[in-house]
Amino acid sequence: MKLSFIGAGNLAWHLAMAFENAGNFICEVYSRDEKNARRLVSMLYDARINPDLNFAESESELFVLAIPDDAIEDVAAQLVLPENALVVHTSGSKSLDILRRLMDIYSDVPVRTGVFYPLQTFSKGTTALHFEAIPLCIEASDQETETQLVALGQELSKIVYLVNSHERKVLHVAAVFACNFTNYLLGIAKDLTDTENLEFDLLKPLIEVTFQKALDARHPALVQTGPARRGDVNTLSLHLAYLSDKPSLLQLYRMLSDGIQQRS
Template structure:
């Protein structure tokens, strides 16, 4: 399939090479940051940078919107696509209907729409991820487009699901809890150890075992430990006193999380 990317950030950095490795051809890469487009093209086989959002003469059949959620409206207001092209967004939270509505207003030619959502965390500049075990959530405006996107997904991953906009929104919220929040808590743990000149590496075996147990349990709640799990008010009071004296900005994180854990196990 002939494919073009709009956006050259974290997701595009991993998805575009994966599509090429699966035998597809990336024609063009457009980005508001021209340097980002040049960097992505630099790791692809035969792509070139696109100077603007006029793709009317492009040979691509699929256009992948790999842009931040708040840029989708602006891009759709300016993009010009070939007739009957497929435009997909990669957002976890934006509904498919958004693309349909925007193109209904701005496009002069019929365009098919879909969602190609990879449920994974991506970082530009990191080693390229193997998509084989990355869940891909597909939604489309019609059955033919759906079939094409499912086939494309199955060429990359063994985990491909049809997921509607409401289901995807819930998955994205769950992913924020599982990924973004847990990583933020690890960052706070690093800040705590740094503040006392302690080695964060001392926590790494604990972190590894925590995630191992959670991944292997039927429910992560089964392997919860710690003072809030035990209802140990003495230890939690000691923790809050330390934070109040040294890192008061983290009390609004520690206290509600401790209470949430305690409520789950309270008898």
């Protein structure tokens, strides 16, 4: 299949290369930041930079909106597509209906719409991820488009699901807790060790075992440990005293400890 990418950020970096590795062809890349577009194009077989959002003469069949959620409407308002093109967004939280309505409002030709959401965290410039183990969440405005997107997804991944907009939003919220908030807490742990001139590496075996236990357990809460889980009031008091000059961390520690105790 021939594709074009609108956006050249973290997701586009990995997804475009995955599509090409599966035998598809990337025709064009557009980005508001031409440097990003140029960098992505340099990693692809024979893609070119599209200078604007006019793709009327493109040979692509699929147009991938790999852009921030709050940019979708602005891009849709300027996007010019070939007739009967398929345009998908890659958002975890935006509904398919939003994209469908925007294309109905702004497109001068009939187009098909869908969602192609890889449930993973992406960082540009890192080693290309193995997409066969990344869940792909598919939604489409009609059966033919759904079949086409599922088949395309199966070229990339062994884990392809039909997920509606509500289910995808729930998965996205859960992913924020599992990924973004967890990473934030690890950053706090690094800051604390750095403040006391301790090696963060000392925590890495603990972090690895914690994640492995959570992944192996029937429910992560079943393998919860620590002073809050034990109801160890003395240790909790010592920790709170240490954090007394760090009000935001003190509040966070209390909130998380209370949550653990309420679940126990």
